[in-house]
Amino acid sequence: xxxxxxxxxTMDAGFWDEMYRSRDQLFSGxxxxxLVAEVTxxxxxxxxxxxxxxxxxxLWLARHGWQVTAIDVAPxxxxxxxxxxxxxxxxxxxxxxxxxxTPPPAGAxxxxxxxxxxxxxxxxxxxxxxxxxxxxxxxxxxxxxxxxADLPPPQENQPDPGDYYQPAEIADLLDHDWTILINETRPxxxxxxxxxxxxxxxxxxARRLR
Numbered sequence: 001x002x003x004x005x006x007x008x009x010t011m012d013a014g015f016w017d018e019m020y021r022s023r024d025q026l027f028s029g030x031x032x033x034x035l036v037a038e039v040t041x042x043x044x045x046x047x048x049x050x051x052x053x054x055x056x057x058x059l060w061l062a063r064h065g066w067q068v069t070a071i072d073v074a075p076x077x078x079x080x081x082x083x084x085x086x087x088x089x090x091x092x093x094x095x096x097x098x099x100x101x102t103p104p105p106a107g108a109x110x111x112x113x114x115x116x117x118x119x120x121x122x123x124x125x126x127x128x129x130x131x132x133x134x135x136x137x138x139x140x141x142x143x144x145x146x147x148x149a150d151l152p153p154p155q156e157n158q159p160d161p162g163d164y165y166q167p168a169e170i171a172d173l174l175d176h177d178w179t180i181l182i183n184e185t186r187p188x189x190x191x192x193x194x195x196x197x198x199x200x201x202x203x204x205x206a207r208r209l210r
Contacts, residue, residue: 011118011159013073013098020054020076031060032115033189034144038182038205039064045110048134050099051117055081055092062088066111071097071104103130110139116146118164125173128165132174135208141178143167147185147200167204174206181205 035057044065049058052070054077061068062085070092072078078094085092097104099119104112112135119127135141145167154160171183182205192198 016072016074017076020074020080025054025080030190031057032144034201034203035113035115035142036060037189038142038203039111039113039140042111042140045139046108046136047111047113048104048109050112050114050131052081052094053077055084055094057113057115058092058094059085059088061111061113062091066091068092069095069104069109071095071099073098099127099131103127104134106130106133107136109134110136111142112139113142115142115144117143118159118161120164128170128173132170137208137210139208141170141204141206141208143170143204145202146198147202150198150200152197167202171204171206177209178206179209181207 039061044061045067047058047061047066047068049061049068049070052058052072053074055070058068058070058081068091070078070081072081072094073096075096078096081092082094112131114131119131122128132141146161148161148166151161154162168183171180174180182203185200185202188199188201
């Protein structure tokens with residue numbers, strides 16, 4: 001892993017809100033393929049959508065019967081998501097939150113979904129453990145990421161994807177309270193965003209036993 005540069009870009013709240021404000025729409029608005037493929041067979045319940053952005057996943061979940069808490073660090077993204085979801089008012093709670101400082105409520109969700117969410121490595125895994133603890137007994141953890149093999153080497157002063165948890169790393173940290181159902185790399189089910197070469201996803205699906 002490369003050493004951090006003193007002026008290296010940090011993907012913090014300011015970074016993300018500026019990213020959204022710089023464009024009228026950052027993402028397509030469609031739900032992520034991993035979410036649709038893995039959640040369609042689950043009975044609706046309480047869901048946590050981590051890094052919800054402009055709301056594509058949260059709105060899909062709500063329209064399929066889920067009660068959703070959707071969190072993001074970017075106020076601009078949350079405002080856009082709420083504006084796009086007037087048909088599911090009351091089924092989605094749009095929440096400004098940073099997992100690094102505010103963990104979600106423990107044991108509160110039947111589904112915790114983190115799709116392409118850049119959670120930075122921590123020596124004690126505090127933020128990650130808080131995220132795992134949010135899954136209720138019998139609930140599902142679903143993490144989707146880009147296959148690092150598809151990504152070009154990081155450029156100077158740009159974030160290094162290797163500095164963030166990947167699905168397989170999270171799988172290695174799960175203990176006997178979990179059963180891993182899927183831990184694999186698979187072809188994307190939707191075209192990659194314009195200008196990228198993301199041809200494969202890495203996917204972790206696990207169920208909390210207790």
